[in-house]
Amino acid sequence: MRYSKVFGKTSKTEGSDYKIDSHRLLTQAGFIRESTAGRYYLLPLGQKVHEKITDIVRRHMDKYGAQEVSMPVLHPIELWQETNRTSTTGFELMKITDRREAEFALGGTAEEMAVDLVRKFNISYKNLPFNIYQFSMKFRDELRARGGLLRVREFIMKDAYSFSTKEQFEKIYEDMSRAYSDIFSEVGLETEKVRADNGYIGGEYCHEFICQSEAGESRYFVSKSGEAAHEDVAEVHAELKNTDDKEEDIKEVKAERGKTMEDGVKLHDLPLWLQIKDVLYFDESTKKYVLAVIRGDYDVNETKLMHLAEAWDLRAATDKEIKDDLNSEPGFISPVDFPRKSKSGKKVVVIADKSLRTIKNAYGGANKKHRDLMNINIDRDYKPDIEGDIALAVAGEGTVEKRGIEVGNIFQLGYHYTDLMKGAEYTDENGKKQKYYMGCYGIGIGRTMAAVVEKYHDDKGIIWPENIAPFKVYLAVLGTDKEVCEQAEKFYGELQKTGVEVLFDDRDVRPGEKFADADLIGLPYRVVISEKSLKSGGVEFKKRTSKETEILSQEGLIARLKNK
RNA sequence: CGGGGAUUGGCGCAGUUGGCUAGCGCGCGCGCUUUGGGAGCGCGAGGUCGCCGGUUCGAGUCCGGCAUCCCCGACCA
Numbered sequence: 001m002r003y004s005k006v007f008g009k010t011s012k013t014e015g016s017d018y019k020i021d022s023h024r025l026l027t028q029a030g031f032i033r034e035s036t037a038g039r040y041y042l043l044p045l046g047q048k049v050h051e052k053i054t055d056i057v058r059r060h061m062d063k064y065g066a067q068e069v070s071m072p073v074l075h076p077i078e079l080w081q082e083t084n085r086t087s088t089t090g091f092e093l094m095k096i097t098d099r100r101e102a103e104f105a106l107g108g109t110a111e112e113m114a115v116d117l118v119r120k121f122n123i124s125y126k127n128l129p130f131n132i133y134q135f136s137m138k139f140r141d142e143l144r145a146r147g148g149l150l151r152v153r154e155f156i157m158k159d160a161y162s163f164s165t166k167e168q169f170e171k172i173y174e175d176m177s178r179a180y181s182d183i184f185s186e187v188g189l190e191t192e193k194v195r196a197d198n199g200y201i202g203g204e205y206c207h208e209f210i211c212q213s214e215a216g217e218s219r220y221f222v223s224k225s226g227e228a229a230h231e232d233v234a235e236v237h238a239e240l241k242n243t244d245d246k247e248e249d250i251k252e253v254k255a256e257r258g259k260t261m262e263d264g265v266k267l268h269d270l271p272l273w274l275q276i277k278d279v280l281y282f283d284e285s286t287k288k289y290v291l292a293v294i295r296g297d298y299d300v301n302e303t304k305l306m307h308l309a310e311a312w313d314l315r316a317a318t319d320k321e322i323k324d325d326l327n328s329e330p331g332f333i334s335p336v337d338f339p340r341k342s343k344s345g346k347k348v349v350v351i352a353d354k355s356l357r358t359i360k361n362a363y364g365g366a367n368k369k370h371r372d373l374m375n376i377n378i379d380r381d382y383k384p385d386i387e388g389d390i391a392l393a394v395a396g397e398g399t400v401e402k403r404g405i406e407v408g409n410i411f412q413l414g415y416h417y418t419d420l421m422k423g424a425e426y427t428d429e430n431g432k433k434q435k436y437y438m439g440c441y442g443i444g445i446g447r448t449m450a451a452v453v454e455k456y457h458d459d460k461g462i463i464w465p466e467n468i469a470p471f472k473v474y475l476a477v478l479g480t481d482k483e484v485c486e487q488a489e490k491f492y493g494e495l496q497k498t499g500v501e502v503l504f505d506d507r508d509v510r511p512g513e514k515f516a517d518a519d520l521i522g523l524p525y526r527v528v529i530s531e532k533s534l535k536s537g538g539v540e541f542k543k544r545t546s547k548e549t550e551i552l553s554q555e556g557l558i559a560r561l562k563n564k
Numbered sequence: 565c566g567g568g569g570a571u572u573g574g575c576g577c578a579g580u581u582g583g584c585u586a587g588c589g590c591g592c593g594c595g596c597u598u599u600g601g602g603a604g605c606g607c608g609a610g611g612u613c614g615c616c617g618g619u620u621c622g623a624g625u626c627c628g629g630c631a632u633c634c635c636c637g638a639c640c641a
Binding site (some may be wrong): 016018277278281292329333365480 | 574599
């Protein structure tokens with residue numbers, strides 16, 4: 001392709017709004033252009049990369065017997081109602097209504113569609129297992145789009161759905177896990193398989209494929225043994241503090257302090273870990289209050305809390321609710337004598353983190369303004385309704401905290417959807433109807449592209465790994481000398497004939513501009529034809545990653561690139 | 565959803581206490597010169613200053629509302 005004809009230009013000036021390298025570079029180099037927040041145009045160069053990633057994903061999916069299909073983007077809302085996902089949050093579902101007032105969800109994921117498709121067929125156990133996948137636009141009304149292609153509101157996702165017996169499932173899950181590792185390493189990313197939370201997708205366990213990057217949003221922890229767990233699920237084992245101490249009598253004291261934990265530490269001159277932290281939530285899905293109680297030096301992990309409290313739509317309780325409905329005081333909440341029913345009749349659940357078992361004679365609020373309790377002890381002074389691990393993990397003792405970009409995930413769904421959706425059954429060898437056991441597997445293509453740029457770039461531009469570079473070779477002709485140009489044209493033709501993907505910079509611009517663009521666009525190889533190179537006997541060859549250039553004959557270069 | 569910042573040619577920005585025809589750099593077009601790390605000179609095109617309303621003789625500038633975009637937070641009581 002001739003660069004003079006490529007739609008989408010590089011830009012010398014970089015925008016001021018780009019905080020993330022991949023966002024800036026992809027924009028500056030003419031791969032993407034923003035439409036509105038979180039919605040992007042893919043320009044021809046970007047589209048090429050996108051397609052190459054797509055091809056790699058497709059090849060690996062097919063290798064494990066998955067079959068490509070296409071599903072409608074508009075999902076009948078009834079399907080989402082069948083699985084109750086119109087009411088649960090997670091991502092905001094986008095909806096659209098047609099002229100007959102029929103409601104549709106704009107697909108953000110397609111479990112219901114896949115199940116609905118499958119249940120239209122009468123399937124025998126002999127046909128199991130099968131795994132269907134698609135590449136399609138996904139719509140998510142994200143609270144906040146961020147970082148260019150890293151978090152968007154519309155994106156192409158490869159989503160796969162496996163249908164099998166329970167016994168067959170493990171192998172499919174393993175196959176997909178292997179496929180994913182292979183896919184990501186082929187595009188140039190090292191990923192870690194991280195145990196994660198199933199969230200709104202449902203099911204019991206799942207893994208995210210995360211590639212380490214400071215630009216990423218996922219925090220996870222890797223233990224000494226190499227086990228990786230997302231912060232949402234990473235277990236916390238709090239060390240014992242002062243459990244050998246003798247239990248002292250509980251007493252209420254005056255506490256003229258502010259509302260923060262630090263205020264408490266300062267006032268009583270006691271360690272943070274001895275203070276009790278109380279966080280009050282209200283759950284909109286079950287209309288109950290949830291009081292999370294935890295050791296002062298830990299934070300509450302809302303995801304863990306959600307599961308333990310069976311509360312799917314938690315929000316912070318308001319000061320008004322704390323005061324008027326629960327008779328307590330913001331900043332001075334205490335699990336001691338905390339009501340189990342609010343004035344307005346709502347249920348209250350008190351959930352204690354197991355870290356509270358590691359301390360004795362704790363201190364904290366007294367449900368009254370400027371009053372604190374000293375020597376609070378679990379069991380004796382308060383009894384939680386539920387006890388468990390609701391702590392946000394922190395790095396320490398053998399675990400390392402990492403941050404990265406989640407480029408793919410695999411979910412065990414089990415019977416979650418086939419239980420909720422009628423008729424999602426096959427016939428077993430005894431002629432009986434059985435529910436499918438399911439899994440689903442997703443990869444964000446655009447995000448993968450951005451993750452690659454995050455990893456492969458320098459101060460001059462992108463450095464595409466060969467497997468997904470939009471072209472292999474950047475061929476530049478320098479000057480306007482007639483003979484040189486003719487040679488370049490001829491050589492461009494030769495390269496094309498050999499099947500080398502080449503971007504021919506045939507513009508009449510100065511060398512500096514061509515070199516700068518070559519670096520910015522980041523193709524793996526740069527080839528220059530100029531008076532100088534011809535005098536030295538051929539063409540100049542340089543890798544994007546190297547500073548050195550070498551002179552090769554035209555034939556020599558073609559031989560060198562032939563298998564690229 | 566809360567807080568902060570922003571919105572002026574394609575991009576990056578300037579525009580003072582309200583005042584004349586809204587500027588600059590890059591980019592774009594034409595011409596000449598130039599051609600190994602984003603060239604020089606000349607000519608030129610391109611803007612209802614985000615939108616709506618208000619104040620005023622006069623608004624890019626002041627006031628009110630809305631929209632869009634960016635950043636931080638969305639829980640530590």
